[in-house]
Amino acid sequence: MKTLPKIAGISAATALIASPAFAQAGVEAADHTAFILNSVLFLMGGFLVFWMAAGFTMLEAGLVRSKNVTMQLTKNVVLFALAAIAYYLIGYNLMYPLGNWSIGSDETGGYIGAFGTAVLEMVGVSAENADDLGYASTGSDFFFQLMFAAATASIVSGALAERIKLWPFLIFTIILTSLIYPIQASWKWGGGFLDSQWGFLDFAGSTVVHSVGGWAALAGAIILGPRIGKYAKDGKVIPILGSNLPLATLGMFILWMGWFGFNGGSQLAMGTIGDVADVSRIFANTNAAAAGGVIAALVLTQLLYKKPDLTMILNGALAGLVAITAEPLTPSLGQATLIGAVGGMIVVFAVPFLDKLKIDDTVGAIPVHLFAGIWGTLAVLFTNPDATFIGQIVPIAIIGVFVFGVSYAVWMILKVTVGIRVSEENEIMGLDMSELGMEAYPEFTNR
Amino acid sequence: MKLIIAVIKPFKLEEVREALTAVGVQGLTVSEVKGYGRQSGHTEIYRGAEYVVNFVPKVKLELAVADGDVASVIETLAKTAKTGKIGDGKIFVLDIEQTLRIRTGETGEEAL
Numbered sequence: 164m165k166t167l168p169k170i171a172g173i174s175a176a177t178a179l180i181a182s183p184a185f186a187q188a189g190v191e192a193a194d195h196t197a198f199i200l201n202s203v204l205f206l207m208g209g210f211l212v213f214w215m216a217a218g219f220t221m222l223e224a225g226l227v228r229s230k231n232v233t234m235q236l237t238k239n240v241v242l243f244a245l246a247a248i249a250y251y252l253i254g255y256n257l258m259y260p261l262g263n264w265s266i267g268s269d270e271t272g273g274y275i276g277a278f279g280t281a282v283l284e285m286v287g288v289s290a291e292n293a294d295d296l297g298y299a300s301t302g303s304d305f306f307f308q309l310m311f312a313a314a315t316a317s318i319v320s321g322a323l324a325e326r327i328k329l330w331p332f333l334i335f336t337i338i339l340t341s342l343i344y345p346i347q348a349s350w351k352w353g354g355g356f357l358d359s360q361w362g363f364l365d366f367a368g369s370t371v372v373h374s375v376g377g378w379a380a381l382a383g384a385i386i387l388g389p390r391i392g393k394y395a396k397d398g399k400v401i402p403i404l405g406s407n408l409p410l411a412t413l414g415m416f417i418l419w420m421g422w423f424g425f426n427g428g429s430q431l432a433m434g435t436i437g438d439v440a441d442v443s444r445i446f447a448n449t450n451a452a453a454a455g456g457v458i459a460a461l462v463l464t465q466l467l468y469k470k471p472d473l474t475m476i477l478n479g480a481l482a483g484l485v486a487i488t489a490e491p492l493t494p495s496l497g498q499a500t501l502i503g504a505v506g507g508m509i510v511v512f513a514v515p516f517l518d519k520l521k522i523d524d525t526v527g528a529i530p531v532h533l534f535a536g537i538w539g540t541l542a543v544l545f546t547n548p549d550a551t552f553i554g555q556i557v558p559i560a561i562i563g564v565f566v567f568g569v570s571y572a573v574w575m576i577l578k579v580t581v582g583i584r585v586s587e588e589n590e591i592m593g594l595d596m597s598e599l600g601m602e603a604y605p606e607f608t609n610r
Numbered sequence: 611m612k613l614i615i616a617v618i619k620p621f622k623l624e625e626v627r628e629a630l631t632a633v634g635v636q637g638l639t640v641s642e643v644k645g646y647g648r649q650s651g652h653t654e655i656y657r658g659a660e661y662v663v664n665f666v667p668k669v670k671l672e673l674a675v676a677d678g679d680v681a682s683v684i685e686t687l688a689k690t691a692k693t694g695k696i697g698d699g700k701i702f703v704l705d706i707e708q709t710l711r712i713r714t715g716e717t718g719e720e721a722l
Binding site for chain 2: 399400401402404467468469470472474475511514515518527
C-alpha cells in the first residue's frame with residue numbers, strides 16, 4: 164500500500180510532461196499548496212510557541228530564589244502537560260465552535276462554544292475529505308492553538324511563585340486552560356460576539372492571551388498575598404533578588420524567539436505572495452518591538468536609578484513583544500519600535516506601582532502581560548484604520564471583568580477549601596525542600 | 611607558632627598566594643566569606659526598590675607559621691593585598707597551642 168502513491172506520483176509526473184494540460188494541472192496543485200503551506204506555518208509557529216514554555220520556565224527559574232527553583236520548574240512542566248490535556252478534552256471546541264454555539268449564534272453573537280473533545284482528520288486524509296481545504300489541516304490548527312492556551316497558564320505561574328501550593332495551582336491551571344481561556348478567546352477568535360458585534364481587533368492576543376494571563380495572575384496575587392519579607396511593616400519594599408540572571412536572560416531570548424511563531428503564525432495563512440509577505444512583516448515588526456522595549460527599559464532605569472536594571476530590561480523586551488502582539492502587521496518598523504518602547508516604559512513604572520499597592524508579582528508578569536497587553540490592544544488604533552476606540556476598549560473591559568471575576572472566584576474557592584498558600588515555616592524553608600524534598604542546586608547553600 | 615588570619619579582596623587572592631609561596635609558606639586554607647567593616651556595605655536598587663548590601667564578599671586566608679616567619683608573612687600579606695582603597699581587609703594573629711599532622715603524628719613546628 165505504501166508504494167502506491169509513489170507510483171501514482173511518477174505516472175502523474177510523466178503525464179504532466181507529456182500532457183498539453185500542464186497549466187491546468189498547475190492551478191489544481193496551487194490549491195493544495197496553499198493548504199500545505201498554511202499547515203506548515205501552523206506547525207512551524209506551533210513549535211516556536213511551544214518553546215516559549217521553556218522561555219517562561221527559565222525566566223522564572225532565574226528570578227526566584229534558589230530554594231524555590233525546583234518547584235518553579237515542576238509547575239511549568241506540569242502546567243504545560245495539563246494544558247495540553249484540558250485543551251484537547253474541552254478547550255478546543257469551546258474556543259472554535261464553527262458556528263455550533265451552545266449559547267448564542269454567529270449572527271447575533273456567540274457566547275459559549277461547543278462541548279466535545281478535539282478530533283483530528285483521518286490518517287492520510289485526501290483533499291476531498293480534509294476538514295477545510297481552503298484553510299489548513301486540523302492537526303496543525305489544534306497544535307498551534309493549544310500552545311497559546313499553555314502560554315496563558317505559564318504567565319500565571321511566575322506571578323505567584325515562591326509561596327503557592329503546587330496542587331491548587333494545578334487545579335487553577337486546568338480551569339484556566341479548559342474554560343476561562345477558551346470561552347473568552349471564542350468571543351474573538353471563534354467568531355463570537357466581540358468579533359461580530361464589537362469589531363474587536365486583537366491579532367495574536369495582547370488581550371486574548373496576555374492580558375488574560377495577567378488578569379488571572381492579578382486575582383491570584385491579591386488573594387495569595389505577598390511573600391514573607393517582601394514588604395516591611397513601615398511599607399518599605401524589600402527586594403528579593405533572583406537566583407540566576409543568566410537563566411532569566413536565556414528565558415527572555417527563548418520567549419523573544421518563540422514570539423515570531425506566536426505572531427507570525429497568527430497570520431493563519433501562507434499560501435499567497437501577500438500572506439507570506441505579511442508573515443515576514445510580522446516577524447520584522449515583532450523583533451523591532453522587542454528592541455524598542457529593551458532600549459526604553461535600559462534608558463529609563465539608567466535615568467531613574469543611576470544604573471541599568473537587567474531584570475527590568477528583560478521585562479522591557481517582553482513588554483515590547485506583548486504590546487506588538489495585538490497588531491504586528493500594519494505598523495511600520497518605526498511604529499513597531501515605538502509601540503514596543505512604550506511597553507518597556509510601562510513596565511519600569513508598573514513594577515514599583517504594584518509594589519506600592521503591596522501586590523507581590525515575583526517575576527513582573529502583571530506589568531508585562533496585563534499592562535503592556537492593554538497598551539498594545541489600544542495601540543492598534545494608531546496603525547489599523549479598521550479599529551475603533553469603543554471596539555477596543557469595551558472588549559478589553561469585558562474580558563478583564565470576566566477573567567478577573569472568574570479567576571478571583573476560583574482562587575477564593577480554592578483558598579477556603581484546600582488552601583492555596585504553604586505554611587510560614589515551609590515558605591521560609593523554601594518550597595523545594597518543604598513541598599518536593601529536592602533542591603535545584605544541592606551543592607550550594609540555598610537562600 | 612602563630613595562626614595568621616587575613617581577610618582580603620577576592621581578586622587579590624592569586625597575587626597573595628604567589629607572594630606567600632615565594633617567602634616559604636607551604637600551606638594555606640582559603641574560604642569564601644562575606645562581611646563588613648567600618649565601610650558597612652553600600653546601597654543598590656533592584657526592580658525599583660533600594661536595598662543595602664551589608665555583607666561584601668571577601669576571601670579569608672588561614673595559615674599557621676613558625677614564630678620566626680611571622681613578621682615576613684605579615685609584611686608580604688599587607689603589601690600584596692593592599693590597593694589603598696576602602697575594603698582592603700584585615701590581618702589577625704593568634705597564638706597556636708598545639709599542632710598535629712594527622713598522617714604522621716608529628717606535633718609542634720615539625721607539623722607545620
